Amino acid sequence: MPKTKDQIVEQIKGKIEGFKPKAVEENVGSVLQVGDGIARVSGLSEAMSSEMIRFETSKGESVYGVILNLEEDEVGAIVLGDSSLIKEGDRVVREDRILEIPVGEDVVGRVLNPMGEPIDGKGKISSKKTSPIEKIAPGVIERASVSSPLQTGIKAIDSMVPIGRGQRELIIGDRQLGKTAIAIDTIINQKGENIKCIYVAIGQKESKIAGIVSKLEDHGAMDYTTVIVAGASDPASTIFIAPYAGCAIAEYFLDKGEDVLIIYDDLSKHAVSYREISLLLRRPPGREAYPGDVFYLHSRLLERACKLNDDYGGGSITALPIIETQAGDVSAYIPTNVISITDGQIYLDGQLFYKGNRPAIDAGNSVSRVGGDAQLKIVKKVAGKMRLEAAQYRELAAFTQFGSDIDQETKEKLDRGERLVEILKQDQYSPLDVSCQVLIFYALINGYLDDVEVKDLKEFEKGLYEFAENNASETLTQIKKKAELDEEMGENIKKVLENYKETRV
Amino acid sequence: MKFKSKQYAEALYELLEFAPEEKTSEVLEKFVETMFENGDFGKMDEILEIFGKEWDRKEGVVGAKIVTAYEISEEAVEVLREYIISRTGASRVDVRNEIDEEILGGAIVEYEDKVLDASLKKDIKELKELIVS
Numbered sequence: 001m002p003k004t005k006d007q008i009v010e011q012i013k014g015k016i017e018g019f020k021p022k023a024v025e026e027n028v029g030s031v032l033q034v035g036d037g038i039a040r041v042s043g044l045s046e047a048m049s050s051e052m053i054r055f056e057t058s059k060g061e062s063v064y065g066v067i068l069n070l071e072e073d074e075v076g077a078i079v080l081g082d083s084s085l086i087k088e089g090d091r092v093v094r095e096d097r098i099l100e101i102p103v104g105e106d107v108v109g110r111v112l113n114p115m116g117e118p119i120d121g122k123g124k125i126s127s128k129k130t131s132p133i134e135k136i137a138p139g140v141i142e143r144a145s146v147s148s149p150l151q152t153g154i155k156a157i158d159s160m161v162p163i164g165r166g167q168r169e170l171i172i173g174d175r176q177l178g179k180t181a182i183a184i185d186t187i188i189n190q191k192g193e194n195i196k197c198i199y200v201a202i203g204q205k206e207s208k209i210a211g212i213v214s215k216l217e218d219h220g221a222m223d224y225t226t227v228i229v230a231g232a233s234d235p236a237s238t239i240f241i242a243p244y245a246g247c248a249i250a251e252y253f254l255d256k257g258e259d260v261l262i263i264y265d266d267l268s269k270h271a272v273s274y275r276e277i278s279l280l281l282r283r284p285p286g287r288e289a290y291p292g293d294v295f296y297l298h299s300r301l302l303e304r305a306c307k308l309n310d311d312y313g314g315g316s317i318t319a320l321p322i323i324e325t326q327a328g329d330v331s332a333y334i335p336t337n338v339i340s341i342t343d344g345q346i347y348l349d350g351q352l353f354y355k356g357n358r359p360a361i362d363a364g365n366s367v368s369r370v371g372g373d374a375q376l377k378i379v380k381k382v383a384g385k386m387r388l389e390a391a392q393y394r395e396l397a398a399f400t401q402f403g404s405d406i407d408q409e410t411k412e413k414l415d416r417g418e419r420l421v422e423i424l425k426q427d428q429y430s431p432l433d434v435s436c437q438v439l440i441f442y443a444l445i446n447g448y449l450d451d452v453e454v455k456d457l458k459e460f461e462k463g464l465y466e467f468a469e470n471n472a473s474e475t476l477t478q479i480k481k482k483a484e485l486d487e488e489m490g491e492n493i494k495k496v497l498e499n500y501k502e503t504r505v
Numbered sequence: 506m507k508f509k510s511k512q513y514a515e516a517l518y519e520l521l522e523f524a525p526e527e528k529t530s531e532v533l534e535k536f537v538e539t540m541f542e543n544g545d546f547g548k549m550d551e552i553l554e555i556f557g558k559e560w561d562r563k564e565g566v567v568g569a570k571i572v573t574a575y576e577i578s579e580e581a582v583e584v585l586r587e588y589i590i591s592r593t594g595a596s597r598v599d600v601r602n603e604i605d606e607e608i609l610g611g612a613i614v615e616y617e618d619k620v621l622d623a624s625l626k627k628d629i630k631e632l633k634e635l636i637v638s
Contacts, residue, residue: 012636019632023623025592043618073511 029092031055032074037083037235038280039065041092042074050134052095053077057085064115065092066099066237069281076281078237080115100130101245103252108196111213111227114242119229120213131252133244137303144309146343149374150261150318153189153431154182156361156424159383159441160390161346164374165195165259166307166316170338172323172330173348177360179322181428182346183263184212186320188219189431190261196253197225198262200246203239203269206231219429239273247304250317254306257313262305266322267298271334288333295337302341344368357425363390376483379434382441386420389445393417412450419449422457435476436465439493448497464500472496510548513540514555518563565596569616572603574625577612589616 029043039055047053047067055063063085069076079086080099101116104127111120118125146164163169171179187197199216201209209229216222226249230242243264250260264270271294278291286292298321305319321342323335328350330339339345344367353360372380396413400406406414423440426432440461443449452460468476475492482489508516517536524532540546561568569589571582586598593616610625 015636016632019635021628021631023621023627025619025621028618028620045618 027094029053029075031086031088031090031092034079034083034086034088036280037079037237038277039077039079039083039086039092040074041077044075044092044094047075047094050098052097052099054093054095055079055086056091056093058087058090059085061085064095064099066241068277069283078240078277079235080237080241083235098132098134099241100132101248102127102129103131103249104129107226107249108224109222109226111229112245113234114228114230114238114245116245129252131248133241133248134300135248135251135304137300138306138308138312142306142308142312144307144314146307146316146370146374149371149376149379150186150195150259151189151193151434152182152186153433154185154359154361155426155432155437155440156359156363157182157346158375158379158434158437159424160363160387161344161361161366161368162371162375162379162383163318163320163368164307164371165318166305167344167368167370167374168302168305168319168321168342169368169371170321170323170342170345171348172325172335172339172345173360174325174328174350177348177350177353178358178428179324179348180208180212180265182348182359183265183320183322184215185429185431186261187216187225187263188221188429190224191220193259195224195259195261196250197221198228198246198250198260199225200228200230200243200262200264202230202242202264202266203232203234203273204229204265206233215429236273236276239270240277243267243270243301247301247317251304254308254315254317255313257308257315259315260317262317262319264301264319264321266324267338268324268334271297290333294334295341298334298338299341302338343370357421358428359426361424363387364394376434376480378438378479378483378485378489379441381485382438382445385445386441389413389416390420393420415450416444416447418454419452419457420444422454423449423461425458432465433476433480435479436468438479439464439468439476439496442493443497446494448501460504463504464497467500467503468496471499508543508545510551511555513545513548513552514559517552517556518559522563565594566599567593567595567597567616568599568601569614570601570603572605572608572613572615572624574606574608574610575604577602585612585614588621589614592619593617 027044027046029041031039032042033040047070049067049070051067053065053067055065057063063079063081065077065079067075067077102125106125106127110118110122110125113119116125146166148165150163150165152158152163157163171182173179183199187199190197199212209231213227216225228242228246230239246262246264250262253260271290274294274297275290279285279289283291302319302321305317307316308314321338323338325332325335330336347362347365348360349362352362392413393416396410397417400410400414423444449457475496478489478492520532520536521529567589571585582600582602586600589595589598608624608626611623613624614621
């Protein structure tokens with residue numbers, strides 16, 4: 001703060017002296033047509049694809065747009081902002097850069113729109129650093145294979161479809177089966193794991209987003225989470241850029257060598273908004289009226305999720321895209337596309353859901369193509385057997401549905417399977433630590449649960465975790481730290497289970 | 506078959522280019538007749554506009570607008586004309602001078618889809634942004 005008026009005058013003078021007027025030739029155009037969030041502009045002979053343009057409206061306000069089509073005499077652009085301000089004949093100026101959004105540490109804990117402007121009423125983003133929303137994904141040289149796990153805290157996922165840091169795992173299923181719930185639980189479980197989370201809401205109802213944000217706040221998850229919102233009432237252009245904007249923020253942390261989890265909820269709506277834009281721009285429609293490059297739309301986005309090798313900082317972006325199917329039809333255009341791009345999928349099944357198996361993860365149809373390598377050894381050992389038991393149970397259950405007389409061995413397998421299904425049930429917003437997961441899985445495969453009634457399992461489980469935390473916290477930390485199932489560890493776990501069972505008698 | 510205004514304009518230019526001087530009116534007559542037959546006479550205004558542009562492009566004529574705050578001398582116009590020729594390689598530049606006191610000083614040169622804003626108004630605006638920020 002300057003003290004005297006001379007200082008103030010001096011300061012202003014200095015600024016004026018530093019000012020060098022310069023005239024730069026600009027490439028301009030004029031609006032031919034505007035409507036439906038699309039503008040057609042003449043002129044702009046030097047325009048480049050996906051370049052940013054500025055509409056100089058008659059009210060003096062500037063509205064920004066992005067060029068998508070370069071045609072013979074005109075360009076087609078999407079308008080990011082209020083297109084009603086733009087009139088025919090308004091001047092359009094090239095910005096000479098690709099659309100950028102602000103990135104930095106202070107976006108964490110905030111709710112932003114896809115242009116990077118805060119919409120949570122907590123003040124401006126002060127970060128001066130910006131990053132282009134479209135970037136080419138890291139190449140072969142920069143990458144490493146997925147090697148460390150990302151714990152979702154959901155028993156059914158961590159055991160049977162494990163996710164590694166840098167993986168892309170699709171969550172797919174009909175509406176109202178808990179796709180978002182899995183994503184939110186995963187975010188909540190990253191507390192203290194030193195992972196930045198980004199939740200991109202694409203074309204979601206604003207009320208749902210508000211609910212999610214408040215739930216994240218309740219669980220203290222907003223401390224490491226950024227929410228990008230393109231609501232259902234936003235124009236298609238805004239919805240279209242939302243996942244790329246989220247990814248740009250993720251890449252900021254990636255470049256710093258941090259681990260990031262990003263959730264795209266959901267890419268079906270993203271494809272629909274891109275279809276809308278494409279049809280308005282008169283691009284030829286293809287299957288299901290989607291344009292020809294709808295595969296590239298998602299592949300270029302999901303390829304940006306990666307695990308970098310140590311020479312490039314060793315950071316990772318784990319992507320959990322969500323796809324909503326119609327009546328369980330996974331062979332529609334967009335679901336098959338995204339299934340083929342990702343490294344596996346978590347398939348949610350309606351019948352399981354209505355039977356009360358929640359999360360309704362269909363273990364038969366869900367796979368993780370790379371997560372197995374990243375799983376902790378101890379989890380891998382106990383869960384490997386579980387996977388086998390689950391598969392056998394499914395087969396037997398279908399087979400024995402009609403017959404009543406079954407031999408002893410089959411009956412044992414069925415009983416085990418019933419218990420397995422029961423312990424995979426989990427309430428929403430209650431992710432479970434990996435050490436507790438190991439305890440219960442170990443108990444299952446070694447027959448410690450065989451004498452517990454199925455209806456008592458839930459209560460048994462709850463008691464077990466409490467008991468372990470109070471009386472055997474050392475074993476729990478060891479499971480996580482050592483992460484290997486040797487004899488000593490096995491003995492320790494056995495002891496915990498036996499001690500606990502004694503207290504229950 | 507439907508033709509676009511641009512196709513009409515290009516056809517007209519090519520017809521006139523190759524027709525000898527004395528046949529010009531005959532060509533025009535036939536052109537208008539064809540337009541009538543095709544039911545495209547309503548596009549006449551648009552076609553003429555595109556034809557004008559096409560003509561200028563082919564002949565190397567560039568139309569330019571120079572906005573100044575007050576009358577400027579012929580030499581100053583000549584300097585700007587040279588500038589436009591150097592940028593576009595045009596053989597002729599048709600300059601139209603407009604007076605707009607709002608811009609305070611300097612000049613704004615507009616040609617094709619380019620604008621060179623060297624007005625005092627813009628400089629002051631930029632200076633303001635520099636000081637305020």
